[in-house]
Amino acid sequence: MxxxxxxxxxxxxxxxxxxxxxxxxxxxxxxxxxxxxxxxxxxxxxxxxxxxxxxxxxxxxxxxxxxxxxxxxxxxxxxxxxxARDEHHDHVVCVKCGKVREFVDPTLTVRLDEIADELGFTVTDRTLYLYGVCRDGCEES
Missing domain, CATH: 1.10.10.10 (Winged helix-like DNA-binding domain superfamily/Winged helix DNA-binding domain)
Incomplete structure (x- = not known):
């Protein structure tokens, strides 16, 4: 099958x-x-x-x-x-052309969990989008 x-x-x-x-x-x-x-x-x-x-x-x-x-x-x-994947990942999105890149950063994950813990929360899910302009010709536009 x-x-x-x-x-x-x-x-x-x-x-x-x-x-x-x-x-x-x-x-x-x-x-x-x-x-x-x-x-x-x-x-x-x-x-x-x-x-x-x-x-x-x-x-x-x-x-x-x-x-x-x-x-x-x-x-x-x-x-x-x-x-959907088991591994958590985040995204960087170009605001000009719409290109999306994924990234995994264990250090970021640890830090976000620490911040949530300091505020009395346990992270069950998260969504992180970083917006910017990619270097694939969008900067000159």
Whole structure:
């Protein structure tokens, strides 16, 4: 049985062609790649898959509820998705071109846990987005 089928079953989701195709797209994403529902819809259309945009939104919402994907709301107002991972990571987002890079910093994690502890909290989840301008030609614009 394919890995995506196992993941869908573990999450309690019935295996359907749209779910498998969408999971495969997310699984093939490169490090730091995040896709909107529209991006996924376009990729499905390019490969001749007959999956509507409403279905893509519904499947992504189901995946999010099942803990298979993480949804991010970067500046620009639209949601993007990536497969959920055990390892916590944060994001740097270019405010000009929208490029997103991920990073993991154990020192930062320790410090944030210390700050929460000093304030009487235990961190259960966190979201950290750093916004700036990337060096891939955006600075000169």
């Amino acid at each position: 394919a890995l995506e089928n196992q993941e869908l079953r573990k999450a309690g989701l019935k295996i359907t062609l749209p779910r498998v195709k969408i999971y495969q797209i997310l699984e093939r994403a490169g490090e730091g790649e995040h896709f909107s529902a529209e991006d996924i819809y376009k990729m499905l259309m390019e490969t001749g898959e007959d999956v509507g945009l409403a279905t893509v939104y519904r499947v992504l919402t189901q995946f999010e509820a099942a803990g298979l994907v993480a949804r991010h709301h970067f500046e620009g107002g639209h949601s993007v998705f990536e497969l």
